[in-house]
Amino acid sequence: MYDLVIRSARIVTPDGVVMGDLAVNKEKIAAIGQGLGPGEHEVDATGRIVFPGIIDAHVHFNLPVKNIMSADDVESGTRSAAFGGVTTVIDFTQQNRGESLKTAFERRVKTIDSKSYVDVALHSNITSISDAIIAEIPELVKLGTPSFKVFTAYRDAGMHLNDPELLRVADAVGRANGLLMVHAENGDAADFITERCDRAGQTKPTQHGVSRPDLLEAEAIYRIATLANIADCPLYVVHVSSDRGMQVIRNFRNEGWTIHAETCPHYLLLDESSYEGEEGTYFITTPPLRTREDCTRLTAAVAEGEIQVVATDHCPFTRKQMDEVGGKFNKALNGLPGVETLFPLMFSHLVALADGGLTPRSNASLILLARVLAENPAKLFGLAPAKGALREGADADFIVFDPNPIRHVNAMDLHGNADWNPYAGSEVRGELRTVYLRGQRIIENGQLYGKPGIGQFVPGKMTADS
Ligand code: URP
Numbered sequence: 001m002y003d004l005v006i007r008s009a010r011i012v013t014p015d016g017v018v019m020g021d022l023a024v025n026k027e028k029i030a031a032i033g034q035g036l037g038p039g040e041h042e043v044d045a046t047g048r049i050v051f052p053g054i055i056d057a058h059v060h061f062n063l064p065v066k067n068i069m070s071a072d073d074v075e076s077g078t079r080s081a082a083f084g085g086v087t088t089v090i091d092f093t094q095q096n097r098g099e100s101l102k103t104a105f106e107r108r109v110k111t112i113d114s115k116s117y118v119d120v121a122l123h124s125n126i127t128s129i130s131d132a133i134i135a136e137i138p139e140l141v142k143l144g145t146p147s148f149k150v151f152t153a154y155r156d157a158g159m160h161l162n163d164p165e166l167l168r169v170a171d172a173v174g175r176a177n178g179l180l181m182v183h184a185e186n187g188d189a190a191d192f193i194t195e196r197c198d199r200a201g202q203t204k205p206t207q208h209g210v211s212r213p214d215l216l217e218a219e220a221i222y223r224i225a226t227l228a229n230i231a232d233c234p235l236y237v238v239h240v241s242s243d244r245g246m247q248v249i250r251n252f253r254n255e256g257w258t259i260h261a262e263t264c265p266h267y268l269l270l271d272e273s274s275y276e277g278e279e280g281t282y283f284i285t286t287p288p289l290r291t292r293e294d295c296t297r298l299t300a301a302v303a304e305g306e307i308q309v310v311a312t313d314h315c316p317f318t319r320k321q322m323d324e325v326g327g328k329f330n331k332a333l334n335g336l337p338g339v340e341t342l343f344p345l346m347f348s349h350l351v352a353l354a355d356g357g358l359t360p361r362s363n364a365s366l367i368l369l370a371r372v373l374a375e376n377p378a379k380l381f382g383l384a385p386a387k388g389a390l391r392e393g394a395d396a397d398f399i400v401f402d403p404n405p406i407r408h409v410n411a412m413d414l415h416g417n418a419d420w421n422p423y424a425g426s427e428v429r430g431e432l433r434t435v436y437l438r439g440q441r442i443i444e445n446g447q448l449y450g451k452p453g454i455g456q457f458v459p460g461k462m463t464a465d466s
């Protein structure tokens, strides 16, 4: 007798889409196949899709931006994640200047305990180095953060590392079998253009893109990829926003370099015209939204498997917070909400709309979607095989999804702390029916069943598959 059997669904596994049943015992997937059973609890999922629990590999809870805390903390951010079918989020440690990476890690882990509605993993942010900090990197890998994030921008916020520092980090991360993650923009050039705009009184939100052109992203990717290659360290470029940046990645990859790419829903769906509207400043995120052509080309890069991960860079602010800093692009609080709309938007964009409805040939799109939203991030950040795919022995993290309803995004229907959403009014296909975290129902038909603390810190552990 299984604990739970989900019956007669379209189950998205890494090896194909199975029409059949999924059985759960304790916290794990016990079997996937036809005619399984019986189960202590049985759910008829005819006409529904069973999809792996989503992993949002890039979220910021309580991130100070220009000294203002982003609106979601671990509790509200993971609640919002749960409602969106995201069963694991990967947040970042926050290293104070000169602080030990281990101290920053331990402080962050404490915020997860007893607060979280979904599982949480961590990347280590490195914003300043010393011999002692570099020497800690192997220990951080052992503690469960095998991925290390650096910035080539945000000098004013004390986050920027220069080339010699980047080389030292890359060298240490490579030796420790870790993964180097980079926010790649030439921040000094962006600061220079920003000041020039400010002096000229050009401070409308449309100037955000002018101050951070795609060339700055492409240049920074070229430079950090070169440094990572010299240091023999695998590289993951977060929030790739432009075709120009993607071309650099493609060229290096064609030469055999290990370089992974992440993009975000906003770079696939929204373009620079958002900055022209009345709420233009609210759309400010870094890197900026680009042209419609960039959206199209990045979408093609996802479809071709050139972009490994779609994650959200979730970093929301409330209207009040955004209004208080005013409408100038260089004072705006950069960051967008995203975690709760990740799956619905991407199902609509990459499956339902791309295929003109859910057809038998949509199985390939469903597998692609599962790859970029679950399987690839799990592998890259050392969460596989427990997370990221529906297979026997894996954690029973999955969603039961009805692909038929048509809805529209409404900020007030979402469950984070933001009262504004960049996708408000957008049509989305399908509706989540149930979300399971390690076999426990946390969401059903819009009701929250999980309790804060049901989520756990999940350490990443690099394997040969990572
Ligand atoms: O503007 C953004 N993306 N804010 C969050 C911090 C970052 O750069 O990822």
Ligand code: ZN
Pocket (backbone or CB within 6 Å): 183, 238, 239, 286, 287
């Ligand atoms: Zn960033």
Ligand code: ZN
Pocket (backbone or CB within 6 Å): 058, 060, 313
């Ligand atoms: Zn970010």
